[in-house]
Amino acid sequence: xxxxxxxxxxxxxxxxxxxxxxxxxxxxxxxxxxxxxxxxxxxxxxxxxxxxxxxxxxxxxxxxxxxxxxxxxxxxxxxxxxxxxxxxxxxxxxxxxxxxxxxxxxxxxxxxxxxxxxxxxxxxxxxxxxxxxxxxxxxxxxxxxxxxxxxxxxxxxxxxxxxxxxxxxxxxxxxxxxxxxxxxxxxxxxxxxxxxxxxxxxxxxxxxxxxxxxxxxxxxxxxxxxxxxxxxxxxxxxxxxxxxxxxxxxxxxxxxxxxxxxxxxxxxxxxxxxxxxxxxxxxxxxxxxxxxxxxxxxxxxxxxxxxxxxxxxxxxxxxxxxxxxxxxxxxxxxxxxxxxxxxxxxxx
Numbered sequence: 001x002x003x004x005x006x007x008x009x010x011x012x013x014x015x016x017x018x019x020x021x022x023x024x025x026x027x028x029x030x031x032x033x034x035x036x037x038x039x040x041x042x043x044x045x046x047x048x049x050x051x052x053x054x055x056x057x058x059x060x061x062x063x064x065x066x067x068x069x070x071x072x073x074x075x076x077x078x079x080x081x082x083x084x085x086x087x088x089x090x091x092x093x094x095x096x097x098x099x100x101x102x103x104x105x106x107x108x109x110x111x112x113x114x115x116x117x118x119x120x121x122x123x124x125x126x127x128x129x130x131x132x133x134x135x136x137x138x139x140x141x142x143x144x145x146x147x148x149x150x151x152x153x154x155x156x157x158x159x160x161x162x163x164x165x166x167x168x169x170x171x172x173x174x175x176x177x178x179x180x181x182x183x184x185x186x187x188x189x190x191x192x193x194x195x196x197x198x199x200x201x202x203x204x205x206x207x208x209x210x211x212x213x214x215x216x217x218x219x220x221x222x223x224x225x226x227x228x229x230x231x232x233x234x235x236x237x238x239x240x241x242x243x244x245x246x247x248x249x250x251x252x253x254x255x256x257x258x259x260x261x262x263x264x265x266x267x268x269x270x271x272x273x274x275x276x277x278x279x280x281x282x283x284x285x286x287x288x289x290x291x292x293x294x295x296x297x298x299x300x301x302x303x304x305x306x307x308x309x310x311x312x313x314x315x316x317x318x319x320x321x322x323x324x325x326x327x328x329x330x331x332x333x334x335x336x337x338x339x340x341x342x343x344x345x346x347x348x
Contacts, residue, residue: 003315003319003323004016004213004242004315004319004320004323005319005322005323005326007213007323007327008330010214010332010333013212013213013214014047014050016244017047017051017212017242017243017244017247018047018050018051018054018244018247019051019054019244020051020054020055020058020248021248021314023248023252023310023311024051024055024248024251024252025055025058025059026059027055027251027252027254027255028052028055028056028058028059028061029059029060029061030255031061031110031254031255032109033063033108033109033110033147034063034064034065034066034106034108034109034110035052035063035064035065035066035108035109035110035111035112036065036066036067036068036105036106036108036110036111036112036143037049037052037065037066037067037111037112037114038067038068038069038096038111038112038113038114038115038139039069039113039114039115039116039151040067040069040083040112040114041067041069041070041071041076041079041080042114043215043335043337044114044210044243044246044247045067045069045079045114046079046082046083047243047244047247048112048114048247048250048251049065049067049083049087049089050087051244051247051248051251052065052112052251053065053087053088053089055251064090064106064108065087065088065089065090066089066090066091066092066105066106066108067083067089067090067091067092068091068092068093068094068096068101068105069091069092069093070093070094070095071091071093080093092104092105096115096135096138096139097130097131097134097135097138099138102138102139102142103142105142107143107145107146108143108146109146109147110146110147110148110254111139111143111146111147111148111149112148112149112151112250112251112254113136113139113148113149113150113151114151115131115135115136115139116131116132116151116186117131117132117182118179118348119337119340119348120348121177121178121179121182121348122177122178122179122347122348125178128178128179128182129178129182129185131182132179132182132183132185132186133182133185133186133188133189134189136150136186136189136190137189137190137192137193140189140190140192140193140194140200141193143200144193144196144197144199144200145197145199145200146200146201147200147201147254147257148190148200148201148202148203148257149202149203149205149250149251149253149254149257150186150187150190150202150203150204150205150261151205151207151250152183152186152187152204152205152206152207153183153206153207153208154167154206154207154208154239154265154267154299154301155175155179155180155183155299156173156174156175156176156180156181156183156184157171157173157174157299157300157301158171158172158173158174159295159297159298159299160297160298160300161296161297162236162237162270162272162297162298162300165302166239166267166270166300166301166302166303167265167300167301167302168265168301168302168304168305169206169263169264169265169305170263177347177348179348187204187261190202190204190261191260191261194259194260194261195260198259199259200259201257201258201259201261202257202258202259202261202262203253203254203256203257203258203261203262203263203264204261204262204263204264205249205250205253205264205266206263206264206265206266206267206301207246207250207266207267208238208239208241208265208266208267208268208299208300208301209238209239209240209241209267209339209341210241210242210243210246210247211240211241211242211243211315211320211324212242212243213323213324213327213332213333214332214333214334214335214337215334215335215337215338215339216243216324216339217238217240217339217341218240218276218280218320218321218324219324219327219328219334220338220339220341221273221276221277221280221324222280222284222324222325222327222328222329223328223334224288225277225280225281225284225286225287225288225289226284226286226328226329228286228289229289230289230290230291231273231277231288231289231290231291232290232291232292233273233274233290233291233292233293233294233295234292234295235273235295235298235299235341236272236273236274236294236295236296236298237270237271237272237273237298237300238270238271238273238276238298238300238341239267239268239269239270239300239301239303240268240269240270240271240276240317240320241266241267241268241313241315242268242313242314242315242320244314244315245268245313245314245315246266248310249264249266249306249310250266252310256309264305264306265301265302265303265305265306266303266306267300267301267302267303267306268303268313268317269317270298270300270301271317273294274290274294276317276321277290279318279321279322279325280321280324280325283321283322283325283326283329284325284328284329
């Protein structure tokens with residue numbers, strides 16, 4: 001399968017989203033040591049873990065891949081079974097905020113850290129600080145000699161004029177709301193650990209919005225157009241990257257992890273939301289309804305360093321738009337995880 005447009009069912013979708021690149025397979029062949037994925041039973045984690053396993057097998061390395069998590073929900077329990085029975089992944093059930101459980105986990109040379117709390121953060125600042133600042137500090141001390149990719153976010157970047165090209169990694173952060181501040185806190189927790197443990201190498205992976213067909217900005221917009229819901233243009237531009245390309249770059253971040261930690265934007269190019277809606281509407285055979293005029297600035301990132309480092313992405317925006325519209329039109333599976341990308345006030 002070569003294009004997201006060709007996908008017609010959830011099995012094809014999973015295969016598409018977990019196809020490793022040659023670059024990732026090559027990296028796995030060079031990478032030494034086992035890998036632990038923390039937070040691997042969430043939204044992106046299951047497909048990231050499967051991509052990792054496939055790449056490892058193709059590279060012929062067959063290392064231990066471990067996924068500790070709570071596995072509370074029915075969906076998470078099904079994921080645990082899939083990890084163990086289909087992928088040969090070792091799982092551990094427990095709470096990372098429990099020091100005894102954290103101490104009991106095996107060491108690993110490589111860590112993918114995906115734990116975080118976003119939706120509901122404004123209503124529960126205590127949980128936000130615990131999950132996004134304190135737990136990362138605890139985990140950082142546990143894996144203080146490891147190579148780490150910390151799943152961070154471009155959320156704390158300032159809103160800028162799209163003509164300026166988007167925020168690069170050295171932009172001065174201007175977090176808004178408890179979630180934005182906690183993202184900065186998460187990076188700082190890892191930085192503090194790295195400053196005292198020179199063997200620890202970290203990559204802060206600042207992702208914007210990954211596009212899937214079960215969720216994502218494009219599916220959200222397509223659903224709104226399909227049902228006649230009014231669309232805000234408070235956020236007039238958005239970065240677009242497919243989830244499989246986002247997964248690929250996060251895993252390949254292990255090779256560029258450094259001390260002091262390296263910051264790494266992964267976002268894809270950015271596009272005008274009104275234009276995206278018009279393209280979606282053309283496929284859906286509907287008219288979009290806009291609730292506001294376009295704002296002058298937007299939360300957008302510039303990932304030129306990522307592209308220079310690893311080359312172009314596989315999936316382009318026009319294919320993703322057509323795929324999202326077709327999926328919604330056909331009544332494809334929806335995860336009911338709205339992105340709220342249009343929340344210009346950063347309240348989640």
